[in-house]
Amino acid sequence: MSASNEPNMLNCLVIDDEPLAIKLIEDHISKVDFLRLVGVNTNPLEALIQFNQQPADLIFLDIQMPQLNGVQFMQLLQNRAQVIITSAYQEYAFDGFEHNVVDYLLKPISFERFYRAVEKAMKTANPAARLPAAPDLYPATGGYIFVKVETRMVRVELDDILYVEGLKNYLSIHTRTQRIITLQSMKQMEEALPPNRFIRVHKSYLVALDKINAVERQEIHIGSTIIPIGSTYSENFFKMLNRLKA
The missing domain is CATH 3.40.50.2300 (Response regulator)
Structure with missing residues (x-):
């Protein structure tokens, strides 16, 4: 009831x-x-x-x-x-x-x-219910996630994330101001981040599209960091890049 x-x-x-x-x-x-x-x-x-x-x-x-x-x-x-x-x-x-x-x-x-x-x-x-139109699931800016750091839940602003790096069972979230280590899988993080703003480019890397400074051959430049583009993810990444370019 x-x-x-x-x-x-x-x-x-x-x-x-x-x-x-x-x-x-x-x-x-x-x-x-x-x-x-x-x-x-x-x-x-x-x-x-x-x-x-x-x-x-x-x-x-x-x-x-x-x-x-x-x-x-x-x-x-x-x-x-x-x-x-x-x-x-x-x-x-x-x-x-x-x-x-x-x-x-x-x-x-x-x-x-x-x-x-x-x-x-x-x-x-209520199977007969007419649901309202879904709100904007993927706004271009703003938003945040919470990640577990030891015994605390830490808020991370999406606009601050540069890239996420896999470290065996842990992830390292690199932001503008800090590096946050959390125990979870890359797949979990990939599902948590909006796909219009973040993309998996390697088995060990997720990047923020708006933080990319340059792409050269199979490498992404974010500030002074160079991130490899894995062969499994290359086609999808360059398709996304072409859509953004258009």
Whole structure:
């Protein structure tokens, strides 16, 4: 049963023990016409009480939390709301889908990926609903992501990113002012960054298109840094470059 009185609106509850991760989801929710934020909580036990007092249609749920993890929370929830898992860890995906979650979003969560998940939730809740036109998923400037650095979630402005370098199991995000090391895969980062502004050019490199100073043969120049263009990614990169040139 839907908690919302409006058939074309989903009331949302966000549960995550990282306040900055909550902030990102709040920001994404604010951009979607058919979502309404009704509560946030960093404590899953308190969130369960909160839900019982004020039911929600859709819950954004972190998996790794103290006192009560996301899987235990879903067991207590007993399918009384749709759930979208938000996690920095791929290995919990199976647990999530065992509980019929709508989607499993890997942090850092791009707006484009977020929107696909909530669109699925809305169609499940109300198959006949006519969804409004999608907001601009890929603005040319602005925006940010959160990445995990040790025990903290760190905000990174998209406009500041020069390129991302793969370091085995870690990534090094090179910005105008600093270098940020985060434990995640290049694929996760590629999915989190808007494809009109960032492109994979090598198995170990993602670059910001607007930060490229020059391209010479199979090399990209960003400031004093020279980045190789891998043969697997070369055709796609030069196609993108030609579109920008036009």
